[in-house]
Amino acid sequence: MRKIIIAGNWKMNKTTVEAIELANGLKRDLYDIDAIGIIVCPPFTAIDEVAEVVYQTNIGLGAQNMHWEDAGAFTGEVSAPMLKELGCGYVILGHSERRQYFHETNETVNKKLKSALKHGLTPIVCVGESLEEREAGRTFDVIRDHVTNSLKGLDKEEIKKVIIAYEPVWAIGTGKTATPDQAQEVHRFIRDLLEKAYTREIADEITIQYGGSVKPGNIKELISQKDIDGALVGGASLDVKSFAEIVKGAQVSK
Numbered sequence: 248m249r250k251i252i253i254a255g256n257w258k259m260n261k262t263t264v265e266a267i268e269l270a271n272g273l274k275r276d277l278y279d280i281d282a283i284g285i286i287v288c289p290p291f292t293a294i295d296e297v298a299e300v301v302y303q304t305n306i307g308l309g310a311q312n313m314h315w316e317d318a319g320a321f322t323g324e325v326s327a328p329m330l331k332e333l334g335c336g337y338v339i340l341g342h343s344e345r346r347q348y349f350h351e352t353n354e355t356v357n358k359k360l361k362s363a364l365k366h367g368l369t370p371i372v373c374v375g376e377s378l379e380e381r382e383a384g385r386t387f388d389v390i391r392d393h394v395t396n397s398l399k400g401l402d403k404e405e406i407k408k409v410i411i412a413y414e415p416v417w418a419i420g421t422g423k424t425a426t427p428d429q430a431q432e433v434h435r436f437i438r439d440l441l442e443k444a445y446t447r448e449i450a451d452e453i454t455i456q457y458g459g460s461v462k463p464g465n466i467k468e469l470i471s472q473k474d475i476d477g478a479l480v481g482g483a484s485l486d487v488k489s490f491a492e493i494v495k496g497a498q499v500s501k
């Protein structure tokens with residue numbers, strides 16, 4: 248059975264004081280959730296403080312990006328060992344905002360992925376097509392390209408440690424969610440790609456999250472799809488009540 252995981256990507260939101268407040272609220276409201284995984288990914292500046300709040304709770308801690316080298320002259324970057332030292336267990340890689348605004352490519356995602364795995368961080372690798380690509384009928388080509396090249400070179404044991412997040416770019420922060428059928432279709436396609444590259448058993452073990460305007464009102468429908476194993480939540484993860492409702496909605500509906 249693969250794990251159902253709801254992750255909150257706080258993006259460039261929350262000062263340290265605000266992040267502590269949000270983490271404390273989630274700890275209070277979600278302490279009894281045990282059937283699904285919960286992860287929060289604060290901005291770098293708040294990771295240390297949030298780590299203290301979620302230490303030894305059911306809430307995992309992740310970062311939103313990292314560099315592939317362990318150390319060196321890379322101004323403004325942070326590395327996997329630095330994140331590990333702060334208590335991170337996860338790192339988001341290849342988010343579409345990084346691909347779009349910061350020149351992230353499959354090649355750099357792949358290097359980061361290998362460094363994350365080497366240092367024991369669980370990567371959440373994001374893939375997804377833009378509106379233009381979907382309208383041009385290129386969704387599956389783009390997904391194949393992202394999955395194949397971002398995850399290139401992993402052996403059977405390594406691939407099992409990866410979480411994949413399907414995030415159609417046109418659904419991020421727009422209020423336009425993919426329909427459960429549209430999302431399921433792409434999730435199935437990703438799982439089939441994994442099956443071809445590895446085995447059916449391995450493909451069935453990998454958590455594939457959906458991301459893009461996930462809210463308390465649509466989580467149940469999305470999560471009830473066969474190949475949707477959780478969510479990567481942006482805007483709705485910034486509020487205790489809405490994120491807690493998403494987590495609880497996922498728990499009762501899967």
Ligand SMILES: O=C[C@H](O)COP(=O)(O)O
Nearest residue numbers: 256419420459460481482
């Ligand atoms: O990482 C999260 C996604 O980009 C989704 O963001 P959103 O829930 O604000 O649409």
